[in-house]
Amino acid sequence: MTIGRFNIELLEAFVAVAESGNVTRAGSRLNRTQPCVSTQLKRLEERVGKALIERNARTMNLTAAGRILYQHATEILRSHEEARLRLAAPELTGTVHVGLPEWYATDKLQSIFCNFVKIHPHVKLELTVADSATLHDMLARNEINLAIALVSSSEKSKPAETVEEALHWAVSEDCTLTDPLPLILFPEPCPFREMVFSALAGAGRQWYERITTTSVAAAQVAVRSGAGICCLPSGALLDGFKVLKEQHGFPALPATELAIYTPSTNQSPIVDYLEEHLNALLQSATAPHSALAGKIQPDLRVV
Structure with missing residues (x-):
């Protein structure tokens, strides 16, 4: 099977959908209409000759072909953007x-x-x-x-x-979740502290401060070791962390x-x-x- 040449705008639409989670958010990200993004995604699938995304009423999943193309498309777009910036960049x-x-x-x-x-x-x-x-x-x-x-x-x-950026309750699988809860916290004036205290108090939970550190890396090690529960932003979550939600008895935290x-x-x-x-x-x-x-x-x- 012969696959046609890739078009940058079609790849942009595909990657935006993959990273945004749906076509509407992808359109907002690219400043394109939802029908435009849908059409570009369909054109790309026709060019590839395979389905890239499986859709049903509630979820969208990358197919095997979609995962392969996503890996290459991100590199193609990164190289394209770097070339564009180099050519357009002022002398600094x-x-x-x-x-x-x-x-x-x-x-x-x-x-x-x-x-x-x-x-x-x-x-x-x-x-x-x-x-x-x-x-x-x-x-x-x-x-x-x-x-x-x-x-x-x-x-x-x-x-x-x-x-x-969302905040999450992060723990390891073997961390105790009974009151009083062992907390891993950052020192004042970290704004996460008051968010944690207010959320736990509102849920009627008891806690104590087990570890205080100025280092995100140290907090991540403490979480991974099972020493306690830490409030971390999305960007600080590591593979293997368990994220606690309301069904676990932990109230949602406000975003930062x-x-x-x-x-x-x-x-x-x-x-x-x-x-x-x-x-x-x-x-x-x-x-x-x-x-x-x-x-x-x-x-x-x-x-």
């Missing part, structure tokens, strides 16, 4: 210092920054990984040029563009908000360009299985 020279929360410093996100310096070989990139409170303090002291950080409830005005911050509006062209690029990246993170949230699962669940 200088140093930019960026701050990231620890759980957001994923391989895929860091690869975004590595590609940025590849596209701009005369730019030096400095990365600081720290908690959001520290990053806000560094911004206030003009020690960093840009940060992706949690939106604080004490802020007088919320940033214009934010992205929500992330935004891009800069010390002032008078930034260098490097910071302006990087901020614009990252804003688009953060908006795509609203997909349930986005690149920023870790691994893409082969199954698509429509909620």
Whole structure:
């Protein structure tokens, strides 16, 4: 069987559906109508000669052919985007210092920054990984040029563009779930603490603080060892973690908000360009299985 040449727009539609979970969200992500995305997906399947997605009333699942194409399509689109950015990129020279929360410093996100310096070989990139409170303090002291950080409830005005990230109760399979619950927490002023205390109190649960750490990596090790229950954002969940839900007796947690911050509006062209690029990246993170949230699962669940 001969397969026709792949079209970039068709691959974009397919990957958007795979990562967004349904055609409607894919259309919003691509700024295309739902019928347009459906048509492009059908055209791609006709070109491949095989079904790529199995659909029923409640779920959408990648077929075996769909999983194979997804792996290659993401690489094709990544290479296409890098070429497009290199050709369109302005000439930038200088140093930019960026701050990231620890759980957001994923391989895929860091690869975004590595590609940025590849596209701009005369730019030096400095990365600081720290908690959001520290990053806000560094911004206030003009020690960093840009940060992706949690939106604080004490802020007088919320940033214009934010992205929500879900919080989860994470445990290992052998962790005790009887009261008082052993908690793994981050120290003040971590906003997760009050969310945890308020949610557990509302559910009538009792708890005690077993481990307090400033390190997301240390909290992940503690969870994996069965030492306790930890409130973690989607991007910090690891393979093997069990996520507790309301049917387990754990109330839903409110989502956190992330935004891009800069010390002032008078930034260098490097910071302006990087901020614009990252804003688009953060908006795509609203997909349930986005690149920023870790691994893409082969199954698509429509909620």
